Amino acid sequence: MTGDPLFFDDVHESPALSNPATDLRSVVVLSLGDHGVFVAGVDTVGAFDDVHREIADLLATTTEAALDRVERQSQLREQDRELQRRNDRLVSLNRVNEIIREVDQSVIRAETREAVERAVCERLTDDDRYRFAWVGSVDPASGTLVPRAESGTGRGYLDDVSLAADADGDPACATAATGEETLVSNVATDLRRTPWRRAALERDFQSAVAVPISYDGVSYGVLAVYADRPAAFDGMVRTVMAELGETVASAISAVERKAALLTTAVTRVEYAVSGGGFPLSRVAERADCTLSVVTGIQQTVEDDSVFATVEGATTADLRAAADATAGVAEYRVVAAEDDSATVWFRFVRPFVASRLANHGVVLRRVEATPAGTTLEIASPTASNCTASRNCCRERSTASRSGRNDTASNPPAASSPPPSWTD
Numbered sequence: 001m002t003g004d005p006l007f008f009d010d011v012h013e014s015p016a017l018s019n020p021a022t023d024l025r026s027v028v029v030l031s032l033g034d035h036g037v038f039v040a041g042v043d044t045v046g047a048f049d050d051v052h053r054e055i056a057d058l059l060a061t062t063t064e065a066a067l068d069r070v071e072r073q074s075q076l077r078e079q080d081r082e083l084q085r086r087n088d089r090l091v092s093l094n095r096v097n098e099i100i101r102e103v104d105q106s107v108i109r110a111e112t113r114e115a116v117e118r119a120v121c122e123r124l125t126d127d128d129r130y131r132f133a134w135v136g137s138v139d140p141a142s143g144t145l146v147p148r149a150e151s152g153t154g155r156g157y158l159d160d161v162s163l164a165a166d167a168d169g170d171p172a173c174a175t176a177a178t179g180e181e182t183l184v185s186n187v188a189t190d191l192r193r194t195p196w197r198r199a200a201l202e203r204d205f206q207s208a209v210a211v212p213i214s215y216d217g218v219s220y221g222v223l224a225v226y227a228d229r230p231a232a233f234d235g236m237v238r239t240v241m242a243e244l245g246e247t248v249a250s251a252i253s254a255v256e257r258k259a260a261l262l263t264t265a266v267t268r269v270e271y272a273v274s275g276g277g278f279p280l281s282r283v284a285e286r287a288d289c290t291l292s293v294v295t296g297i298q299q300t301v302e303d304d305s306v307f308a309t310v311e312g313a314t315t316a317d318l319r320a321a322a323d324a325t326a327g328v329a330e331y332r333v334v335a336a337e338d339d340s341a342t343v344w345f346r347f348v349r350p351f352v353a354s355r356l357a358n359h360g361v362v363l364r365r366v367e368a369t370p371a372g373t374t375l376e377i378a379s380p381t382a383s384n385c386t387a388s389r390n391c392c393r394e395r396s397t398a399s400r401s402g403r404n405d406t407a408s409n410p411p412a413a414s415s416p417p418p419s420w421t422d
Contacts, residue, residue: 003031005060007053009046028053030060035067089236096240099123103244107251112259113220116251117149120244124225125152131205131228132157135213135248137221138165138176145176148221155203161196170196171210172224179219181242182210185231200226209233211242215249216355223248260360260379267379268364274372279327279347280308284368286321289313291343293366304351307334308366310341318343 006029024041038060106119124133134150165176205226289312330346353363365376
């Protein structure tokens with residue numbers, strides 16, 4: 001505690017003695033700093049003269065210095081290891097940043113969805129960065145992943161494994177089934193239960209990651225990447241890969257919005273929606289009236305608003321119905337005449353039209369009655385309309401009727417619009 005040396009001619013006479021049965025009589029106790037104490041003793045009284053005490057003190061000092069040196073060397077080795085770890089992380093970060101920059105440049109220049117997907121796979125496998133990369137989308141009829149683009153040394157991997165959307169399947173299939181990122185740090189584990197791992201190891205795939213390609217609630221498929229070393233996607237790389245999926249989806253959405261502006265082909269689809277999934281539906285049901293959206297939406301940073309005509313309800317009934325509907329943040333009667341009126345509604349959450357517009361789909365008409373709600377959308381592709389039906393079913397029961405307006409330009413490839421929301 002004090003660092004002061006203690007010399008005992010006869011330790012049995014010291015009140016500090018903790019073991020009266022000890023055979024030691026002459027004892028020296030010297031401090032070794034933070035390393036502890038040095039103790040020497042013999043079984044005779046008065047055995048330590050000045051020379052012995054000096055030798056003991058020298059020995060203790062030398063021991064403390066040696067232990068300090070060992071500790072410093074240990075600290076230096078740990079610092080070297082930490083520096084190496086930081087250098088490795090920096091190299092990995094620079095490597096990933098280089099990949100992301102190249103991917104960003106490629107997708108910005110891409111003019112079609114196919115070009116975006118192909119560019120991503122090629123950039124990820126350039127210069128042996130990763131061994132194999134591919135993009136797949138789910139076929140709704142079969143529930144399996146359909147490869148859309150691939151690059152690297154796959155050697156028939158996609159032909160040898162099941163591509164059914166399955167949480168226990170290949171990482172891409174697991175992500176397709178769950179909608180979440182799938183990371184496999186070591187492919188060599190659990191070989192018996194998951195057959196895809198054997199096919200992966202035969203091609204020297206040691207680790208893998210799969211991320212959803214999604215933007216604004218719309219899924220465009222899955223991106224899967226495989227490396228020839230374990231734990232290649234751990235830590236920061238895993239986060240970057242997840243963000244890459246969002247970047248790719250955003251790029252696909254952008255090129256499809258551009259395609260929607262360029263094409264003259266339009267598919268119009270009408271949905272008959274039952275259930276209370278829309279605020280206008282709840283207002284119409286409570287007020288026993290018909291509401292029709294007559295103008296485009298007004299969009300701000302925080303919310304959306306629309307103008308709607310109301311038939312069959314008094315102003316008082318409409319006010320009571322709107323006050324009782326949680327999805328309506330604010331309303332205002334613009335004009336009223338007997339049992340009809342024009343009303344401005346502001347909604348708590350983004351109106352469905354604004355989310356559809358993010359993906360090149362236009363909401364043409366909304367009519368809400370006590371029996372249900374009718375929505376008519378216009379899309380540059382038929383695939384968007386089919387996906388719109390599926391999204392609509394997530395919130396209510398819907399039936400569909402539709403037609404293709406004739407046009408000289410064929411519809412461009414597209415993707416599902418977002419889920420319907422209040």
